[in-house]
Amino acid sequence: DADVTQTPRNRITKTGKRIMLECSQTKGHDRMYWYRQDPGLGLRLIYYSFDVKDINKGEISDGYSVSRQAQAKFSLSLESAIPNQTALYFCATSDPGSDNEKLFFGSGTQLSVL
Amino acid sequence: QKEVEQNSGPLSVPEGAIASLNCTYSDRGSQSFFWYRQYSGKSPELIMSIYSNGDKEDGRFTAQLNKASQYVSLLIRDSQPSDSATYLCAVNMFGYGNNRLAFGKGNQVVVIP
Numbered sequence: 001d002a003d004v005t006q007t008p009r010n011r012i013t014k015t016g017k018r019i020m021l022e023c024s025q026t027k028g029h030d031r032m033y034w035y036r037q038d039p040g041l042g043l044r045l046i047y048y049s050f051d052v053k054d055i056n057k058g059e060i061s062d063g064y065s066v067s068r069q070a071q072a073k074f075s076l077s078l079e080s081a082i083p084n085q086t087a088l089y090f091c092a093t094s095d096p097g098s099d100n101e102k103l104f105f106g107s108g109t110q111l112s113v114l
Numbered sequence: 115q116k117e118v119e120q121n122s123g124p125l126s127v128p129e130g131a132i133a134s135l136n137c138t139y140s141d142r143g144s145q146s147f148f149w150y151r152q153y154s155g156k157s158p159e160l161i162m163s164i165y166s167n168g169d170k171e172d173g174r175f176t177a178q179l180n181k182a183s184q185y186v187s188l189l190i191r192d193s194q195p196s197d198s199a200t201y202l203c204a205v206n207m208f209g210y211g212n213n214r215l216a217f218g219k220g221n222q223v224v225v226i227p
Contacts, residue, residue, distance in 0.1 A: 102148075
């Protein structure tokens with residue numbers, strides 16, 4: 001089945017370390033997103049990309065960067081991780097040509113920054 | 115005002131009853147509204163979308179939209195234990211110049227057998 005795959009599923013790192021979360025998709029969708037989820041705060045958009053040459057900041061982009069290496073790959077980097085970046089991170093895709101803004105989510109990456 | 119608000123605390127309903135969830139949003143230009151279901155430890159999945167005022171029914175789920183009052187609701191009829199999950203309201207914030215979804219914090223539903 002066409003899918004959205006996130007790696008790693010879990011990661012524990014230390015403050016100040018650089019870390020990359022990866023996302024790949026076989027859905028053929030142009031649009032890709034990175035969200036973080038915190039208890040009581042819901043899903044918040046970090047970055048999004050509508051095609052390979054398009055990168056946009058979301059509502060909480062500070063401390064993060066992204067790279068859209070190909071249509072199918074969208075990675076999220078934390079240049080210098082800090083404890084309040086501990087969260088559950090989701091990658092998602094959407095196809096604007098079909099159900100408007102229907103998001104397909106990956107399984108998530110639980111990140112803990114110590 | 116938060117872009118999308120879901121203020122109700124955890125909702126406990128007996129099996130077979132109706133669960134009612136509400137959501138308000140701030141952007142009057144929004145045109146697309148969604149409900150996602152998220153089981154504990156899993157990723158969100160879309161269960162309903164609605165674009166026009168009124169009701170939209172899909173099986174045991176009914177979404178209701180009132181753009182004048184800027185609220186959208188979700189009714190779950192004949193609630194089943196498998197409906198126990200967190201329900202996220204999402205709104206397309208097109209009116210802000212960038213076409214993106216904003217999510218509420220979610221409402222947890224517990225269906226008691």
